[in-house]
Amino acid sequence: xxxxxxxxxxxxxxADPAAGSAGKVSGSRDVGSGQMEDFSSMLGGxxxxxxxxxxxxxxxxxxxxxxxxxxxxxxEQVMQAEQVLQASIAVRDKVVAAYLEISRMQI
Numbered sequence: 001x002x003x004x005x006x007x008x009x010x011x012x013x014x015a016d017p018a019a020g021s022a023g024k025v026s027g028s029r030d031v032g033s034g035q036m037e038d039f040s041s042m043l044g045g046x047x048x049x050x051x052x053x054x055x056x057x058x059x060x061x062x063x064x065x066x067x068x069x070x071x072x073x074x075x076e077q078v079m080q081a082e083q084v085l086q087a088s089i090a091v092r093d094k095v096v097a098a099y100l101e102i103s104r105m106q107i
Contacts, residue, residue, distance in 0.1 A: 050088045057081035 057077040064074035 046091075047088075050084050053084045054081050 057080065060069050060074055060077040063069035064071065
């Protein structure tokens with residue numbers, strides 16, 4: 001992954017329209033060919049996705065308690081939400097560690 005050294009933005013890959021949905025890259029943002037997406041908007045989108053996944057798992061859990069969702073659906077959603085939450089915590093820890101390392105650098 002190449003980051004533009006001047007703007008600090010990441011290049012965004014688009015799916016090939018001829019390939020249909022099979023060519024779509026997971027996690028990519030469709031902002032147009034050759035355009036760049038900045039880190040803060042990418043991070044904000046990822047946080048929004050995590051929040052949406054947790055809300056979905058909560059809704060399925062409530063539906064399971066009411067008896068309208070199967071036990072298998074509840075378990076799958078809760079496990080998926082747990083994985084997403086653990087991944088976001090790992091990313092947070094890496095960001096904090098990077099910030100602390102940068103703050104210790106001498107200018």
